[in-house]
Amino acid sequence: MKTKHIDTPSILYLNGVSVSFDGFKALNSLSLFLEPGELRAIIGPNGAGKTTMMDVITGKTRPDEGEVVFNRDLDLTRYDEAAISNLGIGRKFQKPTVIESLTVFENLELAMAGGRGVFQSLWHALTASQSERIREVLELVDLTERRDVLAGSLSHGQKQWLEIGMLLIQDPEVLLIDEPAAGMTDVETEKTAELFKRLAKKHTLVVVEHDMEFIRALNCKVTVLHEGRVLAEGSLEQVQSNQEVIDVYLGR
Amino acid sequence: MPKRQPLIFKLVSDRSSRIFLSVLAVVTVLVPLCNLVFPEGSALHVSTYTVTLLGKYLCYALLALAVDLIWGYCGILSLGHGAFFALGGYAMGMYLMRQIGERGVYGHPVLPDFMVFLNWQELPWFWYGFDSFPFAMLMVILVPGILAFLFGWLAFRSRVTGVYLSIITQALTYALMLAFFRNDMGFGGNNGLTDFKDILGYSVQADSTRAVLFIMSAVALALGYLICQAIVKSKLGRVLVGVRDAESRTRFLGYRVEHYKLFVFTVSAVLAGIAGALYVPQVGIINPGEFSPINSIEIIIWVAVGGRGTLYGAVVGAVLVNYGKTYFTGAFPELWLFLLGGLFVVTTLYLPKGVVGLFDRWKKQTDTGAGSPPPPDPADESQARPTKAGAA
Ligand SMILES: Nc1ncnc2c1ncn2[C@@H]1O[C@H](COP(=O)(O)OP(=O)(O)O)[C@@H](O)[C@H]1O
Ligand SMILES: [Mg+2]
Numbered sequence: 341m342k343t344k345h346i347d348t349p350s351i352l353y354l355n356g357v358s359v360s361f362d363g364f365k366a367l368n369s370l371s372l373f374l375e376p377g378e379l380r381a382i383i384g385p386n387g388a389g390k391t392t393m394m395d396v397i398t399g400k401t402r403p404d405e406g407e408v409v410f411n412r413d414l415d416l417t418r419y420d421e422a423a424i425s426n427l428g429i430g431r432k433f434q435k436p437t438v439i440e441s442l443t444v445f446e447n448l449e450l451a452m453a454g455g456r457g458v459f460q461s462l463w464h465a466l467t468a469s470q471s472e473r474i475r476e477v478l479e480l481v482d483l484t485e486r487r488d489v490l491a492g493s494l495s496h497g498q499k500q501w502l503e504i505g506m507l508l509i510q511d512p513e514v515l516l517i518d519e520p521a522a523g524m525t526d527v528e529t530e531k532t533a534e535l536f537k538r539l540a541k542k543h544t545l546v547v548v549e550h551d552m553e554f555i556r557a558l559n560c561k562v563t564v565l566h567e568g569r570v571l572a573e574g575s576l577e578q579v580q581s582n583q584e585v586i587d588v589y590l591g592r
Numbered sequence: 593m594p595k596r597q598p599l600i601f602k603l604v605s606d607r608s609s610r611i612f613l614s615v616l617a618v619v620t621v622l623v624p625l626c627n628l629v630f631p632e633g634s635a636l637h638v639s640t641y642t643v644t645l646l647g648k649y650l651c652y653a654l655l656a657l658a659v660d661l662i663w664g665y666c667g668i669l670s671l672g673h674g675a676f677f678a679l680g681g682y683a684m685g686m687y688l689m690r691q692i693g694e695r696g697v698y699g700h701p702v703l704p705d706f707m708v709f710l711n712w713q714e715l716p717w718f719w720y721g722f723d724s725f726p727f728a729m730l731m732v733i734l735v736p737g738i739l740a741f742l743f744g745w746l747a748f749r750s751r752v753t754g755v756y757l758s759i760i761t762q763a764l765t766y767a768l769m770l771a772f773f774r775n776d777m778g779f780g781g782n783n784g785l786t787d788f789k790d791i792l793g794y795s796v797q798a799d800s801t802r803a804v805l806f807i808m809s810a811v812a813l814a815l816g817y818l819i820c821q822a823i824v825k826s827k828l829g830r831v832l833v834g835v836r837d838a839e840s841r842t843r844f845l846g847y848r849v850e851h852y853k854l855f856v857f858t859v860s861a862v863l864a865g866i867a868g869a870l871y872v873p874q875v876g877i878i879n880p881g882e883f884s885p886i887n888s889i890e891i892i893i894w895v896a897v898g899g900r901g902t903l904y905g906a907v908v909g910a911v912l913v914n915y916g917k918t919y920f921t922g923a924f925p926e927l928w929l930f931l932l933g934g935l936f937v938v939t940t941l942y943l944p945k946g947v948v949g950l951f952d953r954w955k956k957q958t959d960t961g962a963g964s965p966p967p968p969d970p971a972d973e974s975q976a977r978p979t980k981a982g983a984a
Contacts, residue, residue: 449827458855
């Protein structure tokens with residue numbers, strides 16, 4: 341094993357990751373380093389490779405080269421989606437995906453940490469503390485009143501929140517969140533930013549977003565991706581004044 | 593927390609389950625009773641022909657139930673379930689053949705007629721043990737179960753889904769049909785297995801045997817229903833719905849989707865095999881035609897017409913469509929296939945929740961019972977990457 345020696349503690353570490361689709365490099369030697377409890381925003385033009393990066397971290401796409409290391413020594417490229425999820429990396433998709441014909445409550449029940457095996461599911465019964473936990477998360481994502489409606493009948497913004505709730509209830513160490521503010525009203529966007537800031541202390545959050553107001557509200561370190569690699573990194577002010585960033589992304 | 597109820601009460605806690613099981617219980621008691629107790633000519637008499645016909649419908653209903661479990665709840669559109677039904681049927685048929693003994697046309701003590709006809713000298717190894725009823729019943733479960741397990745293991749592990757999965761299930765049943773057509777396979781070729789004499793020592797023709805077979809079919813249907821109900825009402829059932837509606841979401845929640853699919857697919861194949869085993873002594877024959885792809889497609893139509901994802905809807909659909917088939921193939925045989933196709937189109941276009949969806953709509957006007965949710969269009973990133981919107 342060629343594990344790099346790193347002095348600062350890292351929760352998630354990507355080094356020289358490349359992915360190509362039919363010769364097209366969606367990720368081009370991408371490196372990224374996240375500290376535990378960090379809140380990180382990722383921005384970049386469409387097609388920059390933001391979603392592909394999440395695909396690589398969560399085991400959906402295998403990188404052609406490079407390392408993806410979780411918790412200092414776990415090589416994520418060797419696990420599949422289910423295993424990575426159970427290791428403690430939760431993911432919200434770009435398009436909100438909740439299970440539409442289950443209720444809000446049932447969606448959270450499925451997401452809750454616990455046995456994932458077929459027979460464990462067959463004999464599963466909710467304990468009082470689990471119900472309590474669901475109640476807490478419902479409160480947190482503001483869906484208490486909608487707990488018994490089908491997830492399919494929620495508004496777009498509420499689906500986003502439900503999906504975030506489904507991540508939270510798994511209590512993952514790392515949350516990868518792809519474009520959470522899409523389709524949200526201004527009020528919802530503001531509330532979402534607040535929520536993320538609160539969560540960041542206990543979890544590590546990676547948020548991909550286009551909405552600059554939202555990024556500003558997050559008030560955190562920003563990474564700019566372009567053509568599959570990191571173009572700039574720093575505070576929002578720093579990256580906004582970076583000439584390269586202005587040229588390829590912000591200036592247009 | 594609500595207090596713990598015994599499992600069985602939970603399974604029948606909804607109104608449709610209670611109605612369905614009550615109707616089934618009444619039919620199970622009345623039909624054999626009217627057949628055996630009231631003499632022919634009496635207004636209350638039910639003919640043996642009708643008993644057998646209804647028994648056949650019950651087997652189809654169990655088969656439809658098996659398909660609804662995987663298609664309605666987990667989104668696995670199997671177009672090859674007739675194969676598991678036929679395999680169960682063949683296992684039962686082999687037992688029935690060996691019960692014929694010396695009473696065959698050639699009077700051979702061990703070999704079935706078709707083997708004597710082919711000049712075979714001894715029983716092939718895979719016929720061993722089928723003279724024993726318990727062994728044969730074990731095979732009714734194991735053969736479809738193991739085949740489904742192996743097939744599912746290969747297919748689901750390689751993430752074959754959607755129309756590709758449907759096509760390979762169809763190929764499976766087609767391949768089995770061709771194999772069973774061959775004389776040298778040792779299953780009676782073209783003619784299949786027939787001329788059965790008795791089962792457990794009772795004549796398969798006797799009214800009382802017919803009545804018992806009818807009752808057994810009804811009991812199997814009820815048990816099958818309870819098993820499916822136990823599955824779909826557990827958290828396992830909700831995981832299945834998750835797989836159906838948003839497969840990759842479920843995967844990213846940490847569920848091994850392929851294990852879940854494999855489990856229900858195997859359970860479903862076993863139920864189909866049991867249905868086939870009960871069917872064969874009632875119709876008196878099993879031949880390779882049972883493997884024909886069109887049979888498997890018909891099952892899908894029964895479930896669609898009844899209403900998928902409800903379990904009892906599959907039963908209603910199987911009985912209705914087969915009643916229609918019995919009637920039309922008698923009255924206007926050349927029209928039946930057109931009707932069946934038309935039925936499927938009309939259901940898909942106008943009755944997405946099937947006949948039971950109509951009940952539900954009508955019931956909602958009287959009360960507000962929560963019907964089961966319809967399967968929505970798959971909203972799943974793994975099937976279609978979202979088109980990118982926003983700044984560019
Ligand atoms: N499965 C795939 N097959 C082919 N091309 C892909 C696939 N996934 C992503 N791409 C391409 O890779 C590039 C990066 O896409 P993506 O990561 O979705 O960008 P972003 O999320 O930053 O908008 C795009 O050009 C996209 O078309
Ligand atoms: Mg994206």
